Each structure stands twice: as structure tokens, then as C-alpha cells.
Amino acid sequence: MSMREMTYSEAIREAMALAMTADERVFLMGEDVGLYGGAFGVENDLIDRFGAERVRDTTISELGIVGMGVGAAVTGMRPIVEIQFSDFTAQAMDQIANQAAKLHFMVGGQATVPLVIRAPGGSGTGAAAQHSQSLEAWFTCIPGLKVVMPSNATDAAELLLAALEDPNPVIVLEHKLLYKQSFEVPETFAVGRLGVGRIEREGSDLTIVATGVEVQRALEAAEQLAADGISAEVIDPRTLKPLDLPLIVSSVVKTGRALLVQESVRFGGFMGEISASIVESEAFGHLQAPVRRLCGLDVPIPYNPDLEKAAVPQVGDIVREATALVREW
Amino acid sequence: MSTALLEDAAAALEALGTMWRIRLFEEAVEDLYGRGMMHGTMHLSIGEEAIPTGTCLNLVEGDQITSTHRGHGHCIARGADLGRMMAELLAKDNGYCRGRGGSMHIADVATGNLGANGIVAGGVPIAAGAGLTNQLTGNGKVAVCFHGDGAVGEGAWHEALTLASMWDLPVVFVCENNQYGMSMSAKSAFKVDLSAKAAGYGIPGETVDGNDVVAVAEATARAIDRARAGEGPSFIEAVTYRWRGHSKSDKNRYRSKEEIAEWKGRDPIAAFAHRLLESGLVDQAQLDAAQSAARDAIRESVVFGTKGEDPDPAALLDAVYAPSAVDATDTRLQEASR
Numbered sequence: 093m094s095m096r097e098m099t100y101s102e103a104i105r106e107a108m109a110l111a112m113t114a115d116e117r118v119f120l121m122g123e124d125v126g127l128y129g130g131a132f133g134v135e136n137d138l139i140d141r142f143g144a145e146r147v148r149d150t151t152i153s154e155l156g157i158v159g160m161g162v163g164a165a166v167t168g169m170r171p172i173v174e175i176q177f178s179d180f181t182a183q184a185m186d187q188i189a190n191q192a193a194k195l196h197f198m199v200g201g202q203a204t205v206p207l208v209i210r211a212p213g214g215s216g217t218g219a220a221a222q223h224s225q226s227l228e229a230w231f232t233c234i235p236g237l238k239v240v241m242p243s244n245a246t247d248a249a250e251l252l253l254a255a256l257e258d259p260n261p262v263i264v265l266e267h268k269l270l271y272k273q274s275f276e277v278p279e280t281f282a283v284g285r286l287g288v289g290r291i292e293r294e295g296s297d298l299t300i301v302a303t304g305v306e307v308q309r310a311l312e313a314a315e316q317l318a319a320d321g322i323s324a325e326v327i328d329p330r331t332l333k334p335l336d337l338p339l340i341v342s343s344v345v346k347t348g349r350a351l352l353v354q355e356s357v358r359f360g361g362f363m364g365e366i367s368a369s370i371v372e373s374e375a376f377g378h379l380q381a382p383v384r385r386l387c388g389l390d391v392p393i394p395y396n397p398d399l400e401k402a403a404v405p406q407v408g409d410i411v412r413e414a415t416a417l418v419r420e421w
Numbered sequence: 422m423s424t425a426l427l428e429d430a431a432a433a434l435e436a437l438g439t440m441w442r443i444r445l446f447e448e449a450v451e452d453l454y455g456r457g458m459m460h461g462t463m464h465l466s467i468g469e470e471a472i473p474t475g476t477c478l479n480l481v482e483g484d485q486i487t488s489t490h491r492g493h494g495h496c497i498a499r500g501a502d503l504g505r506m507m508a509e510l511l512a513k514d515n516g517y518c519r520g521r522g523g524s525m526h527i528a529d530v531a532t533g534n535l536g537a538n539g540i541v542a543g544g545v546p547i548a549a550g551a552g553l554t555n556q557l558t559g560n561g562k563v564a565v566c567f568h569g570d571g572a573v574g575e576g577a578w579h580e581a582l583t584l585a586s587m588w589d590l591p592v593v594f595v596c597e598n599n600q601y602g603m604s605m606s607a608k609s610a611f612k613v614d615l616s617a618k619a620a621g622y623g624i625p626g627e628t629v630d631g632n633d634v635v636a637v638a639e640a641t642a643r644a645i646d647r648a649r650a651g652e653g654p655s656f657i658e659a660v661t662y663r664w665r666g667h668s669k670s671d672k673n674r675y676r677s678k679e680e681i682a683e684w685k686g687r688d689p690i691a692a693f694a695h696r697l698l699e700s701g702l703v704d705q706a707q708l709d710a711a712q713s714a715a716r717d718a719i720r721e722s723v724v725f726g727t728k729g730e731d732p733d734p735a736a737l738l739d740a741v742y743a744p745s746a747v748d749a750t751d752t753r754l755q756e757a758s759r
Contacts, residue, residue: 119557145557151587156546156580163550163564166535167485169557171550186577190540191547197741198526199536200519204743235741259743286745 098277100270101134103245107252121148122174154183165207178213192261193236204259214267221392226356238262239332243307245275250284267305289336295325298349306353313410341373348380355404358387381421386413440470440690441715443494463524464491468664471689473498475637485533485551485564487544492537501529504725513729520732542575549581552590563591563648571602586622589653593644599663604675619656631659632689
């Protein structure tokens with residue numbers, strides 16, 4: 093397949109443009125997505141290409157705009173709502189958790205809510221505690237929502253297209269540090285599939301499951317580990333809900349060790365769910381070491397750059413933990 | 422449309438019948454609850470029937486409504502099937518929500534009722550979003566948002582009115598001011614008439630007697646016509662009173678017996694019936710027939726509801742997500758989503 097270079101932002105923008113071109117029901121609304129071009133520049137010139145009707149600048153009203161997304165979705169549109177920082181979903185949580193997620197169930201299947209919420213998360217930009225969180229665990233425990241965490245440009249585009257085809261509300265948690273990174277992407281984006289994880293690198297000594305920006309760090313760590321004679325398999329679940337558990341379990345059956353890496357805090361985090369699912373599965377009898385989690389510290393994200401780095405797993409942390417897991421067991 | 426209520430006997434009797442169906446449906450529900458045949462909780466709108474009735478008679482097919490936790494009246498006035506409603510409240514599989522939603526989530530999407538809502542002001546942005554669909558597609562439809570006085574204190578209400586106003590959306594906000602948000606009196610909570618708040622959003626606001634079905638019908642007709650003509654949203658405060666407690670736990674400690682009795686004297690159904698009789702538009706026999714037809718319909722709904730099957734717990738997990746094309750073709754994914 094012939095490939096090209098594109099940033100994560102450009103890929104998301106291209107996917108939104110593809111969707112708006114193909115389906116007149118698709119439109120985008122959010123804070124500063126139009127004239128400003130998006131707080132992170134994701135939308136850029138979309139307003140020029142599709143007009144202010146379909147690239148809608150809203151007031152600073154997260155609850156209102158998600159709620160309007162629900163109302164538009166339930167009446168036949170395919171809205172994309174951007175929440176400028178995923179931290180601000182706290183302002184919108186009633187509409188996400190009580191309305192969007194539950195409506196289909198509560199009304200006995202009479203209605204569907206094909207709403208896509210895009211929200212950037214993650215630390216590393218010096219934006220401190222209210223603009224840097226990784227909140228995926230909030231969303232994965234709400235029945236009715238689907239949760240996507242793309243770790244590269246192709247997934248960001250193709251899983252967004254999949255989310256737009258899905259009749260259920262999908263929250264796509266993008267990562268701010270990835271927006272400006274370039275990736276190799278296919279000539280044309282296809283519609284991805286929700287609930288399908290991917291083995292990013294094959295290995296035999298341990299399985300590293302990582303999400304979001306930690307996928308890249310895990311791949312860098314795997315490279316260093318290889319130089320030290322440790323063969324790490326790296327899995328990106330890509331969709332947290334539905335979760336491709338069979339992929340993870342079969343990998344752990346093969347390697348006998350699991351290191352679970354997330355940027356979000358450890359306590360009550362999503363990797364706890366994966367950990368429990370592994371030990372409840374047939375992989376249990378194959379484990380040669382305890383399942384280990386490497387997560388963000390249980391602290392708000394701090395401002396000082398060294399503190400900020402210390403609060404979430406870095407490449408060196410993954411190398412250290414993986415080495416210990418393989419060498420000490 | 423609405424002036425027909427005082428000139429056209431058929432239209433008048435239809436409106437009266439709707440109010441009777443709401444009243445008698447809720448009395449039946451209260452009775453079933455009292456006899457232990459219905460569980461959970463419920464919020465009755467007895468005394469407030471003129472507002473959904475007067476409003477919904479101005480709607481056409483395809484117009485949407487959003488409703489509240491006190492939503493039986495909206496559902497009935499929009500044309501829902503009484504049997505499927507009663508079956509839902511009786512938690513049966515043949516109810517509107519297959520026994521999964523109950524009173525607080527009753528919906529009839531086919532008639533444009535996007536659902537009652539257990540969250541105060543939860544439906545307000547949703548109605549604005551339906552209005553956005555109407556505007557974007559140019560379908561000529563209007564969304565009506567029923568909400569209570571309590572919703573006016575919510576951020577969701579403010580955000581939805583802000584956006585609906587900014588974009589001139591075809592939405593009519595109908596505030597059923599029954600004077601108490603649970604126990605909080607609206608008079609204590611808000612220093613102005615609620616309709617005065619509309620000015621803050623640059624949209625028309627009007628206060629009407631919510632116990633006068635004709636006044637409600639006239640005010641909402643103006644607002645709905647305005648929305649349909651593309652002139653944007655309006656806010657209507659319809660002042661009424663709930664005869665029953667907030668829910669089944671209410672001991673009425675925040676209001677007096679005298680106040681309740683006074684408002685029972687302003688019964689919207691009796692007032693409208695009296696007015697029709699006085700004007701000579703209909704006779705007593707016609708009024709009685711409207712009431713008795715409603716009584717028969719409610720009786721049939723109880724029979725239908727009690728005969729329904731109980732829902733199967735085995736179907737629960739499949740009820741959470743709407744099937745997507747991908748799910749349907751990949752059993753591994755279905756497994757993964759469990």
C-alpha cells in the first residue's frame with residue numbers, strides 16, 4: 093500500500109472532511125472549532141470548506157453543546173461534538189452519562205444516539221491539573237458509551253469514521269501530545285472497526301498493553317529492551333469499550349507476563365480492569381509472574397515540567413518495570 | 422387553531438377528552454400504586470393537565486417534544502397509546518420501553534416524544550438539539566421543550582436557551598411553573614416572573630394562566646408559529662399547581678392545606694367544561710360522554726397493561742447498545758463487548 097506522511101491533527105481533519113463530504117447529516121460543533129480553527133488547530137480550514145452551518149462555533153457551554161448533540165443525533169443527524177479539553181467533560185457529564193449513554197436503553201430501543209464526542213486528554217503540555225487529565229476510566233464504566241483512544245494518526249482518522257458509522261454514542265479521547273506528530277498513513281482512510289485491538293510489535297517474553305500516548309513510549313521501550321535481550325510484545329487496545337480482550341488474553345497465554353501501562357492514575361484505573369480480566373481468563377494458568385501495572389501517580393497533574401514527567405510513565409519507567417518483570421520472575 | 426377551542430365543539434371535546442385521559446390515567450396509576458400493583462416512584466401532574474393539552478394540540482406530525490419526570494400528560498397529549506403507557510408503568514415487556522424505563526423515562530418516539538427525563542433540565546438541551554436538526558434539514562418542524570420551574574435553576578437550561586437564542590432555533594420552551602421545585606418555592610427562588618428571564622436571552626417571554634387550556638393554546642400557538650416561520654425560540658411560563666406531592670415520599674411540609682384547597686378550586690378541567698357549557702357550544706351530555714370515553718380508555722389500558730408479559734432478564738445485555746453493522750458481522754466483537 094502506498095503511504096504518505098500526515099500529522100495526527102491533519103488525519104482527524106481529513107476524516108471529518110471525508111465524513112462531511114460523504115454524509116450531509118454529519119456536522120461539527122464546539123468551542124472555537126470554526127473561525128479560530130480549533131484550540132489545537134485540528135479544524136483549521138474546515139469552516140471555509142464546509143461553512144459555518146456545518147462547522148459551528150458554540151458559546152462556552154459544554155453541557156449545552158453535548159445535549160444539543162444528543163438531541164440532533166436522536167432526531168437523525170450525525171453530530172461530532174468537540175470538547176476542547178477532555179477535563180471539560182466534567183461540565184457536560186449529565187448529558188454524556190445520563191442522557192447520551194442511557195437513552196437507547198431507557199426507551200426500550202425506540203431511539204438511537206449516534207453522537208461522536210471528541211475530546212483531547214493527557215499531560216505533557218504544561219497546562220497543569222485542569223487541562224491535562226486522562227479520564228477514560230470515567231467513561232468506560234458507563235454502560236451505553238463506547239470509548240476510543242487512538243494512539244496514531246491512522247487510528248485517529250479511521251476510528252473516528254467508525255464512530256460516525258456507529259449508532260451509539262462514542263467518545264474519542266485524542267491525545268494533545270500527538271496532534272503535531274507526523275505519522276505514516278495510508279493514501280486513503282478506510283472506516284475502522286471499533287473493538288479491535290492491534291499487536292503493534294510482536295514479542296515472546298512479556299506482553300505490554302498500553303493506551304494513548306503510552307503506546308509510543310511502550311514501543312520505544314520495547315526497542316531498548318530488545319537491545320538488552322528482552323522480547324516485548326506491545327498491544328494497543330485502541331478501543332477500550334468494547335475491549336478486544338481475546339487479543340490481550342492470547343498474547344499473555346503466549347508470553348506468560350503482562351505489564352499494563354497507562355497515563356491515567358492507577359487507583360480505579362482502566363488497567364485494573366484489564367488486569368482482572370487477564371487473571372479471570374485462561375491466561376491465568378500461563379502466568380509466570382504477577383500482572384503488573386505501571387500508571388500515573390495518584391496526583392493531579394502538576395505544572396513544573398519535571399514534576400509533570402514524574403507523574404506519568406515515561407520510556408525509562410517502562411524499560412525498568414519490564415526488565416524487572418522478566419528478570420525477577 | 423386555538424380559538425377553535427371555543428368555536429368548534431369537536432375540537433373542544435377533543436381537548437377536554439385529552440385532559441380527562443391525563444387525569445384519569447394518573448388517578449388509575451395512583452390507585453395501582455396504592456394497591457401494591459405498581460412499584461418504584463412516580464410524579465403526578467394532576468391539576469396541570471391544561472398545559473400539555475393546550476400546547477400539543479398546536480403540533481403537527483414530526484414536531485418533537487421533550488418531557489420531564491412529571492411526563493405522563495405530555496405523552497398522552499402528544500398521542501401515545503394508553504395501553505403501552507400503562508404497560509410500561511406496570512414494568513411489562515409490551516410497554517413503550519419494554520419495562521426498562523418506567524414512568525420517568527416514558528417515551529413514544531414515533532409521535533415525536535423524545536422522552537421523559539429523570540434529570541431536571543436534562544431534556545432542555547436535547548430539545549434545542551432537535552430544533553437544530555429541524556433548522557439544518559429545513560424540515561419545517563418545531564421542538565417543544567416542557568420543563569418545570571425547578572429547571573430554570575439548572576445550568577443546562579441556561580446553556581440551552583443561550584444556544585437556541587444565538588442560532589434562532591425552532592424551539593418553544595414551555596415552563597410548567599407548578600410553583601415548587603420539590604419543596605423549593607419558585608417565588609422564593611426567583612426574584613422575577615420566570616417569563617422575565619426570556620429578555621435576558623433576547624427572546625419573547627410570556628406568562629399565561631396554565632390552568633386555562635385556551636390561554637395556553639393561544640400562547641403556544643403564537644410561539645410555535647413563530648418558530649415554524651424561522652423567527653426563533655420563545656419562552657412561555659404557564660402558571661399552575663400540582664395537587665399531589667412531588668413524589669410518593671412527599672409529606673407536604675412546605676405548603677398549607679389551604680393553599681392546596683384553593684388551587685383545587687381552580688381545576689383546569691372543571692373550568693374548561695364550565696366555560697363550554699356556559700357558552701352553549703356543548704351540552705352536559707356531551708361533557709359526560711367525553712369523560713366516560715376517557716374512563717373507558719383508561720380501564721382498557723389497565724387491562725392491556727396487566728395482561729402484558731414480564732420482561733426477560735436474559736435480554737438485558739443486548740439492550741444497552743444499538744446493533745452496529747460491525748457488531749452484526751463479527752461475533753468475536755459481540756463477545757468482546759460483553
